[in-house]
Amino acid sequence: MNSDHLLVGSGLLAGAMNALAGGGSFDTLPALIAAGVPPVAANASSSLALYPGGAVSAWVYRKDLGSVAGVSLGWLFLASLSGGLIGGVLLLSTPSSLFDRVLPWLLLVAALALAFGKNIAPRFHGEAGAGSVTMLSGQFLLGVYGGYFGGAVGIMMMAFWSLTTRVDFMRLQAARTILVTAANTAAVVIFAVMHAVGWREVLLLAPSAAVGGFLGAHLGRRLPQPLVRVATVSLTMLVTVAFFVRAYS
Template identity: 55%
Template sequence: MNTMILVLLAGVVAGAMNALAGGGSFVSLPAMIAAGVPPVQANASSTVALFPGGLASAWAYRDGLRPVGAVSLRALLGVTVCGGLAGALLLLRTSSAAFTFVLPWLLLAASIALAFGRRIGEAMRARFHVHARAVLAVQFALGVYGGYFGGAVGIMMMAMWGLLDSCELKELNAPRTLLVSAANMVAVVAFIIANAVHWHETLAMLIGAVIGGYGGAHLGRRASPQLIRTVTLLATSCITLAFFIKAYAPALLQR
């Protein structure tokens, strides 16, 4: 019972984070692991639990769907789905030991994207302009990352799209939510077919994520954006540091 309460509350926090600034997987994945779910299955279960909230966001943004620069949304969707499937299959073939080893680095990459993704995109846009084919290649790679782990993948997409499209970032929210949901959707199907989902914990977290997402959306209208960003970055940084310590401190102490 205590485990289910932990997972439910983690879902509330993760859903609220995704609604406010992103980074919900920083809470949902550690909670699944703390509940006793093996790391690979914990990541799969976390993805399934948070998927409905992302899908709801994609539906809410449907009227704003548009191409990204000269690249059609259909082309971006196709390569993202293929990448998401490849990433999900790669995760399913990853051992728990290997995933535990690489997880802190995935969290670090996501933390950097959350903290500096938009600034990096703006700085690169001032110096570079990429060809549409290169965008599709990078989009496939981001789809793989989305299917495998996915932390802050939406921000990574927008930073990359900024090299192709000079529009306001808020105009890219609709294609971002659609493509992130597409990568997650194909991953969810793969995880379910592979029987990699721990359903009791997943359903508890899913319920919490729906509650948190709804509450987070309302909170976001009142709270200071700077405060939300500061709290999110502080939380993600602390969780990332904790995973690095857990993964590498024992080996350092033995030297």
């Protein structure tokens, strides 16, 4: 299989993963590196390639948007946007050799969030009611993470809100989608302006990811969710182990 076929197949799988359970970057990132894209540029390219699907989801959710625990969505949006901007700048300032060492740990954090975030967060639901400073500070830090790497940032966002608010968990889905997109928007603009992406690779990944997302959404109505989660978490753990071996062996 040549690199073009690898990227198209990776985009299909990543789009389906994001539609089913999340974690699509665990597929696109290693595919881009295998295709010869340097790690920092691969991470930037992966964010850009998967961006349209998230933006479409945000548009679909637009009518369900509202404040979170009394904090205006506009302020949360600005916190996410500014955090994503700083995260994107930090990524482009990180030498590839250092990013190679940091990347496995970022993957591990994201993998653990995918594996346990949805189970752990509800246990803390309603235990605290944070103020606006805590909410905005946390959202800013999540934006930085989203702009720098972004793996499973949506799940981390839901976990943070479950720890700090008394809002019904299901009512947060629309806000999560738009705020993840805000962080990604700032980072993607920085990546594009700084010519930090492999446009050829992005043009192969993005359409196939969109198709994969469409197919995955329909498939998700038929597949048992426990099976989907086990398959997704297993893949993310395997990718994480492979990157630890690559960086430290």
